[in-house]
Amino acid sequence: MSLIYASGYVITRSEEFANASTAILNQHFSTPRFSAFTSVNDCFCSADSFNERSIYLIDTQTVSNPMRSGINPVHEQGDWLAVNIDESGFQVGDWILNGFSGVVMKKRCLEQLAPAVEAVSHGELWYSRQDLSKLAKAYVTNEFDPYIAADDFAQVHSLTPKEKNICFMILKGLNNPQIAESINVSVNTVKTHASSVMRKLNVHSKAELIARAVQQTSNSPKNHPMNGA
Secondary structure: OEOOOOEEEEEOOOHHHHHHHHHHHHHHOOEOOEEEEOOHHHOOOOOOOOOOOEEEEEEOOOOOOHHHHOOOHHHOOOEEEEEEEOOOOOOHHHHHHOOOOEEEEHHHHHHHHHHHHHHHHOOOOEOOHHHHHHHHHHHHHOOOOHHHHHHHHHHHHOOOHHHHHHHHHHHOOOOHHHHHHHHOOOHHHHHHHHHHHHHHHOOOOHHHHHHHHHHHHHHOHHHOOOOOO
């Protein structure tokens, strides 16, 4: 089984976890070869080209968030997985917004490492349906307004009117065929505009777009009018 990555890294300060995780990953994948490091800075290369994509597995039990080392996964090349996550206090939206393509929970970590890497290598998110359902509930309980979110995105990221409309319908929860039917265009046209929206916002999936929108609109002045206004 061959992945798209030129290299794979497990960042951990636990020698036991380093040995177990790299053994599992190298048994499942002939390429890339996974290596263990104790610090993100020891293996991260911001100059990686698009043809030399890497994947980074951060052991959250022993290593802090890469942003504390000045590395923001949202703006960097490669894919990022947070592993050994404690369920207590876990917030799926925080990890998506921090640029992680998935999380692997502590209780089944070694068992799920290879499937998680495989999924992420194909552009998928590795979050449980239960966690994404929690995000959807927050979407509702926070009185999320997709129109406000799309309007804010349009102003900040220079979306065209067509892109803003597509963004709005994505945030309403419509899929590509439903959007195409509602505005009488082809599905390919919808995909083109949706890809442009996500590129401008630097997000990689509809789930990430929604998570960003939930956070943005909850902080928007439009959702918090002044008293007496």
